[in-house]
Amino acid sequence: MSNAGVKVKNRPNLSVNIGGIHMKNPVATASGTFGYGPEYAPYIDLNRLGAIVVKGTTLEPRAGNPAPRLVETPAGILNSIGLQNPGVDRFIEEYLPYLAGYDLPVIVNIAGDTVEHYAILAGKLDRAHGVSGIEVNISCPNVKKGGMQFGSDPVMAAEVTRAVKGNTEKPVIVKLSPNVTSIVAVAKKVAEAGADALSMINTLLGMAIDIKTRRPVLGNVMGGLAGPSVRPVAVRAVWQVYREVDLPIIGMGGIMAAGDALEFVLAGAAAVAVGSANFVNPCATMDVLEGIEKYMIENEIQDISELVGAAQRFSL
Amino acid sequence: MSNAGVKVKNRPNLSVNIGGIHMKNPVATASGTFGYGPEYAPYIDLNRLGAIVVKGTTLEPRAGNPAPRLVETPAGILNSIGLQNPGVDRFIEEYLPYLAGYDLPVIVNIAGDTVEHYAILAGKLDRAHGVSGIEVNISCPNVKKGGMQFGSDPVMAAEVTRAVKGNTEKPVIVKLSPNVTSIVAVAKKVAEAGADALSMINTLLGMAIDIKTRRPVLGNVMGGLAGPSVRPVAVRAVWQVYREVDLPIIGMGGIMAAGDALEFVLAGAAAVAVGSANFVNPCATMDVLEGIEKYMIENEIQDISELVGAAQRFSL
Amino acid sequence: MDAGIVKQQEVAEGYFRLTVFAPAVAVAAKPGQFLHMRCGDTLDPLLRRPISIHAVNRDKGEVALLYKVVGKGTALLAQKGKGDQVNLLGPLGKGFTLPERNEKVCVVAGGIGIAPLFCLLQELTARNHSAAVFLGAATGSQLLCAGEMERCGHIVHIATDDGSAGFPGTVTGLFEKTITPGSSSVDRVYACGPRRMLKRLCEIIRLEGIPGEVSVEERMGCGVGACLSCACKTRGEGNGVAYKRVCMEGPVFPVGEVVWE
Amino acid sequence: MDAGIVKQQEVAEGYFRLTVFAPAVAVAAKPGQFLHMRCGDTLDPLLRRPISIHAVNRDKGEVALLYKVVGKGTALLAQKGKGDQVNLLGPLGKGFTLPERNEKVCVVAGGIGIAPLFCLLQELTARNHSAAVFLGAATGSQLLCAGEMERCGHIVHIATDDGSAGFPGTVTGLFEKTITPGSSSVDRVYACGPRRMLKRLCEIIRLEGIPGEVSVEERMGCGVGACLSCACKTRGEGNGVAYKRVCMEGPVFPVGEVVWE
Numbered sequence A, B: 001m002s003n004a005g006v007k008v009k010n011r012p013n014l015s016v017n018i019g020g021i022h023m024k025n026p027v028a029t030a031s032g033t034f035g036y037g038p039e040y041a042p043y044i045d046l047n048r049l050g051a052i053v054v055k056g057t058t059l060e061p062r063a064g065n066p067a068p069r070l071v072e073t074p075a076g077i078l079n080s081i082g083l084q085n086p087g088v089d090r091f092i093e094e095y096l097p098y099l100a101g102y103d104l105p106v107i108v109n110i111a112g113d114t115v116e117h118y119a120i121l122a123g124k125l126d127r128a129h130g131v132s133g134i135e136v137n138i139s140c141p142n143v144k145k146g147g148m149q150f151g152s153d154p155v156m157a158a159e160v161t162r163a164v165k166g167n168t169e170k171p172v173i174v175k176l177s178p179n180v181t182s183i184v185a186v187a188k189k190v191a192e193a194g195a196d197a198l199s200m201i202n203t204l205l206g207m208a209i210d211i212k213t214r215r216p217v218l219g220n221v222m223g224g225l226a227g228p229s230v231r232p233v234a235v236r237a238v239w240q241v242y243r244e245v246d247l248p249i250i251g252m253g254g255i256m257a258a259g260d261a262l263e264f265v266l267a268g269a270a271a272v273a274v275g276s277a278n279f280v281n282p283c284a285t286m287d288v289l290e291g292i293e294k295y296m297i298e299n300e301i302q303d304i305s306e307l308v309g310a311a312q313r314f315s316l
Numbered sequence C, D: 001m002d003a004g005i006v007k008q009q010e011v012a013e014g015y016f017r018l019t020v021f022a023p024a025v026a027v028a029a030k031p032g033q034f035l036h037m038r039c040g041d042t043l044d045p046l047l048r049r050p051i052s053i054h055a056v057n058r059d060k061g062e063v064a065l066l067y068k069v070v071g072k073g074t075a076l077l078a079q080k081g082k083g084d085q086v087n088l089l090g091p092l093g094k095g096f097t098l099p100e101r102n103e104k105v106c107v108v109a110g111g112i113g114i115a116p117l118f119c120l121l122q123e124l125t126a127r128n129h130s131a132a133v134f135l136g137a138a139t140g141s142q143l144l145c146a147g148e149m150e151r152c153g154h155i156v157h158i159a160t161d162d163g164s165a166g167f168p169g170t171v172t173g174l175f176e177k178t179i180t181p182g183s184s185s186v187d188r189v190y191a192c193g194p195r196r197m198l199k200r201l202c203e204i205i206r207l208e209g210i211p212g213e214v215s216v217e218e219r220m221g222c223g224v225g226a227c228l229s230c231a232c233k234t235r236g237e238g239n240g241v242a243y244k245r246v247c248m249e250g251p252v253f254p255v256g257e258v259v260w261e
């Protein structure tokens, strides 16, 4: 912090580079919570986002899970969407072109039943125009095959990573599951396998039961827990991985406001993603962005990188 | 449900047997949230509790972790008490006799740095008058040695269980950690090793950062997350273990009211423990108990056992 | 956006009518659309709650909602009073398709299902179009808006589960009994109510070959089409089924489209 | 227990005085004790908030609290008004040891630290015992209760960080400057305020050999001694340290007992 004490005259630098993806600011959207962009265009200027991460995309179209797919829990949301999506081909043809009209990195979240699926998806997206990076979802708790199984096992996680890396030149971000004994062990293996960045966390495996019907609330029984309730777990995951693995981290899980995002940055996240908060406040991404900038000005931070992992300095 | 349709005339039967511990109702207190009893005696009649589980006890006295030890998170509590306790000998001498004045099972939660510690603790408590059961804490995230490490590894968990079982005739409940890839795998090994019952969940590993000081909030950096925020994770854990392991389960994690407790019961818990809710409402245990009884009367359930795991019937 | 509360009234026990000043919403609103309401200011409850647009007064710039207190979101909403602010998104979703001038229109409402249908009736009134309304409730005191609808020239048929008013039984039972089978006494049906009621009604009118629209409910996250939470099973292309978003493609769907389970 | 709110006033910007009707608390309360308050009705915020007993009117059965809005709990509390209910536990904790009749008493308060000390001064007044009060705040408008204390016969010395009233500087600076070193001008000190202030004050009075008591804060869970969250590092037996519970053994501790870090 060589500039401590020097008044910041210019606006602080918020731009970050996540494994080769240049973001004009560290605020991205979390996959599955922001559709494909147009849904939120009436509320915010998409060009102001650091990046957009679109809904999980699979090789074939998916119908998704039966309703109910969502239930509110204390300060949280349990969902079991089940990766409903039009499939990668229709995604590239019908959804991707909309985003070409904007000046922002588009990161495509992919999920497969098999390692090969991931490889094919990577290849297709590598050739697609307007894709800035691939986020590998090995942590979805809401599908029968693949998903979280890959993310639970460091060896499988590495295999998926290698398969994706082998089929694309584009930056590869691997999205980690918190439902593991050691997220650091998975992160290390994924890093060795060539990932360019990590994102964390995906949802925590959870469920709710309706005491009136005496059945699970969700059509798919179990679901993934997100929202502010999981933030302490997510911040801890970022903190642990930052100290052991030398890759940029996109932190997420319960970011509702700028202060929450800064917790992730101070723990070690180079960028953040806003998920469920969009549902509560469609301008949440912009509020987070403006709040981070304000914090930097008030605290005379010229570059966001000064804050990344700053809390680690005081650790035991 | 052979009695469906028949009006319940008598008060429903709430008593349960947890691995040999007879409880007059299924509502216990969660270790570490209810002190040693006298703290809540001004608010409720302790005799009405199904059981009391006292604070984690170690071989030697422990000072505990530096302050702050607690921070509120969204619908949750992050704590890092660090097992502050007077040690097992003083516990037996000074704290246990108070509870002898009450007619309720006393379950002592124990934690050790080594397998041997657990064995010695079990031996001492086996000989102590007024102990109805031992809860083996292999899931405390707030101590440097032992604690959660034992609970993260099925083999170690089994070893601790065997050591405790080898030194006591009293019922042994093993308390599982949710911070694992597969809680079922740990539960199975613990069952094989002779546990009489399981309790779950202990806290989720989490942390919070103060953006003003740019340091972790807790004196001990990381802590354990409890409270309503974790309930979906806890219910899911009970649900998963109930289907695979044939041991009675004490369910806990975010039970604030009777409806929450019933979620655990329907998922498969034979009894429940109320933790953080005591802080919010010192009569929480009694409110939960009364609410369960009311639900049973309204739904014409004559015995609580009819509800245990009832939601599993509708599962996929 | 934040809107100021003009009025909040308990119209029947546990049923509230909330009027907000929201001129932009009043201008844009179509019958059948909904608002996504923030009920509290803290993280519990976390999500917004969808509530149908019940009545609109474009001149005054006012929008009214009619809701039933069922859980903590609606309970918090009911605590607000005149002068308080409430945050809302909308109008959202697809509304009802208005009938042709000369069509014989039936409106079937179960319980709080009258909420969006009243807005449709208001629109019909403005067009000098009157409808036959079938209004069902558990008990007489929960029959909402009946007088107001009659004053607007609609014919109101009443059913209560406990028989305390009108036909004793379900509103679908009353509807079935009242319409003349095979005749063309009804050209179009609009309905909203509990799932079971809608399912039964759809069976009846499909048998009779009457077209219609239903407003359905599903748990919502975003309310704007982004999260895919609010899936409603519908007949897709060919013979397949597809999940449609209640918040975008609905809440109003053609009768034949919804797959009831 | 639930208590009805008799009055809620903003006494300075961001500082509120809340009066509740709670006869049982009024009878039992001792200066230095606190109430554990539920600020909202939902799960966010989840925990109660400890607030000191500020003033007691036994005749009316009323208890007053003085608090500063710093986060969401206190912000919610500030939204409540006359006629609303608030849930509280207490009186909790150990209060101040009252001085001997003839002792020269100094009271040192930093900011909102005056909250519990005012209750002590009220008790002294009732015993015709007057004290020298050192009252510090960031700025003049945040000097609370000064007039009332003077009217009760206490001598009030004022310090503000920005120099807008009284001594420009810290209240400990003023205290140090005012007391005569080595003399017996002070027999006993009571203090409450930010940790840094208390630490400094304890250094000063230990040097002077003056006994005293401080009220300290720590984050609380249960408030009743069960959770061990509210640990305060204290000098234990021998030369060791031990954590004591602020909610049970405190919040008031003898000056020499607290280990400041």
Ligand SMILES: Cc1cc2nc3c(=O)[nH]c(=O)nc-3n(C[C@H](O)[C@H](O)[C@H](O)COP(=O)(O)OP(=O)(O)OC[C@H]3O[C@@H](n4cnc5c(N)ncnc54)[C@H](O)[C@@H]3O)c2cc1C
Binding pocket: C034, C045, C049, C050, C051, C052, C053, C066, C067, C068, C069, C070, C071, C072, C073, C074, C075, C112, C115, C116, C216, C217, C218, C219, C220, C246, C251
């Ligand atoms: C498009 C749309 C329009 C609506 N319009 C109205 C209206 O005009 N007036 C009105 O009173 N209500 C309306 N509703 C229903 C209303 O949104 C819910 O009653 C409300 O969200 C409940 O919130 P709560 O916090 O009070 O209850 P909660 O505490 O969230 O839930 C209470 C109970 O209702 C169940 N529940 C909650 N939401 C749903 C759901 N969407 N589907 C099925 N079960 C659910 C819960 O499991 C629980 O048992 C509408 C719903 C939709 C989707």
Ligand SMILES: Cc1cc2nc3c(=O)[nH]c(=O)nc-3n(C[C@H](O)[C@H](O)[C@H](O)COP(=O)(O)OP(=O)(O)OC[C@H]3O[C@@H](n4cnc5c(N)ncnc54)[C@H](O)[C@@H]3O)c2cc1C
Binding pocket: D034, D045, D049, D050, D051, D052, D053, D066, D067, D068, D069, D070, D071, D072, D073, D074, D075, D112, D115, D116, D216, D217, D218, D219, D220, D246, D251
């Ligand atoms: C025994 C006791 C008596 C008290 N008496 C009074 C009183 O009479 N008047 C009064 O205004 N306040 C008093 N306090 C402090 C008061 O409890 C806190 O200000 C209050 O809990 C904050 O709640 P909140 O939800 O508004 O803030 P939060 O949102 O919980 O926190 C706001 C900020 O304060 C910090 N914080 C919160 N609690 C504490 C704590 N206990 N210690 C250190 N930092 C904390 C948080 O990290 C955050 O930065 C007392 C505290 C104790 C322990």
Ligand SMILES: Cc1cc2nc3c(=O)[nH]c(=O)nc-3n(C[C@H](O)[C@H](O)[C@H](O)COP(=O)(O)O)c2cc1C
Binding pocket: A030, A031, A032, A033, A055, A056, A057, A077, A079, A081, A083, A109, A137, A140, A175, A201, A202, A203, A226, A227, A228, A230, A252, A253, A254, A255, A273, A274, A275, A276, A277, C221, C227, C229
């Ligand atoms: C409704 C919903 C749908 C989601 N879909 C996906 C998805 O398709 N792919 C993915 O990797 N993560 C998905 N997630 C997880 C989020 O991207 C994010 O990791 C998680 O919600 C935590 O962030 P939050 O607490 O801010 O919501 C989804 C989350 C929600 C709530």
Ligand SMILES: Cc1cc2nc3c(=O)[nH]c(=O)nc-3n(C[C@H](O)[C@H](O)[C@H](O)COP(=O)(O)O)c2cc1C
Binding pocket: B030, B031, B032, B033, B055, B056, B057, B077, B079, B081, B083, B109, B137, B140, B175, B201, B202, B203, B226, B227, B228, B230, B252, B253, B254, B255, B273, B274, B275, B276, B277, D221, D227, D229
């Ligand atoms: C302050 C605090 C202290 C705790 N101490 C212990 C302990 O000593 N031993 C233990 O096994 N669990 C301990 N726990 C965990 C609880 O027993 C329980 O498993 C957990 O809090 C989840 O329940 P809850 O959400 O109802 O609080 C503690 C929890 C809290 C909040």
Ligand code: FES
Binding pocket: C219, C220, C221, C222, C223, C224, C225, C226, C227, C228, C229, C230, C245, C246, C247, C248
């Ligand atoms: S509620 Fe999010 S898509 Fe409908």
Ligand code: FES
Binding pocket: D219, D220, D221, D222, D223, D224, D225, D226, D227, D228, D229, D230, D245, D246, D247, D248
């Ligand atoms: S707050 Fe629980 S012991 Fe003090």
